[in-house]
Amino acid sequence: MNTDRIEREVSIEAPIERVWEALTKAESIGMWFGDGAAATIDLRVGGVMVINHGEHGTYPTLIVAVDPPRAFSYRWAGGYPGDLATEENSTLVEFTLRSTPDGTVLHLVESGFDALTLPTDRVATGGFESHSKGWTGVIAKFAQYVMGTDETPLVSSS
Amino acid sequence: MLTALADPTRRDLLELLSVHGEATATVLADDLPISRQAVAQHLAVLDEVGLVMGHRQGREHRFVVCPEPLDETARWMAQLSQQWDRRLRAIQRIAEAAHRVSPK
Known part of the structure; x- marks a missing residue:
């Protein structure tokens, strides 16, 4: 079992520029990653993107790569609401986009789980489970909001 | 727990222990390029996060994997x-x- 990284991919029937916009525009980010309200984003390396998850708090993520329309990466401290992402408290989220005859393939890697230090009370109480349950609730609610209750699988995923 | 598993030696140790089923630090150290003391320290870390469990059997301190x-x-x-x-x-x-x- 690889516990360090998550890797997924999706095919999108839209040009790469459209996917780039969906990925990086404040209003869209709020829809796919936040609670629906527009995120704030300073789209440059070293810039901060603030994701709002309502009652669960806000997540100031740190942008580490911007190469429109091909690459977008940031660090986020999912275990530490309110804290700016650093090397110690966060995972690295990397999106890469590539054009295909049908549109665009969007590739995602979230890595750094093995080196992640989570608050000790969470670890001690088997907090991964409870922590992720909280997250699942938020994401599920958001998914219903954005996409209805559609649960069809992705076109492709690894 | 992920932090406990980040160390490759601890991964090896865990795998070795699962092969043995039950073992002491001394037995495990025989198959690893580290000292018995180092093995004991790694086992303590794994014990703390609940990946292994130790118990005394006579004079021996034996460990098992908790999956x-x-x-x-x-x-x-x-x-x-x-x-x-x-x-x-x-x-x-x-x-x-x-x-x-x-x-x-």
Whole structure:
């Protein structure tokens, strides 16, 4: 079992520029990653993107790569609401986009789980489970909001 | 727990212990390029996060692997993957909807 990284991919029937916009525009980010309200984003390396998850708090993520329309990466401290992402408290989220005859393939890697230090009370109480349950609730609610209750699988995923 | 598993020696140790089923630090050290004291320290870390459990049998301190937290981590990773599936699907919808409204 690889516990360090998550890797997924999706095919999108839209040009790469459209996917780039969906990925990086404040209003869209709020829809796919936040609670629906527009995120704030300073789209440059070293810039901060603030994701709002309502009652669960806000997540100031740190942008580490911007190469429109091909690459977008940031660090986020999912275990530490309110804290700016650093090397110690966060995972690295990397999106890469590539054009295909049908549109665009969007590739995602979230890595750094093995080196992640989570608050000790969470670890001690088997907090991964409870922590992720909280997250699942938020994401599920958001998914219903954005996409209805559609649960069809992705076109492709690894 | 992931931090406990970040160390490759501890991964090896855990695998070795699961092969043995039950073993002491001395026995495990025989198969690893580290001292018995180092093995004992690694076992203490693994014990703390619940990946191994120690018990006394006579004069020996024996350890066994506890797989439950590993299963929990697998579930956690699976949940995170599902969350990403949902997020990617949301990005897909946003981009495809924008493209339908004004094709380029």
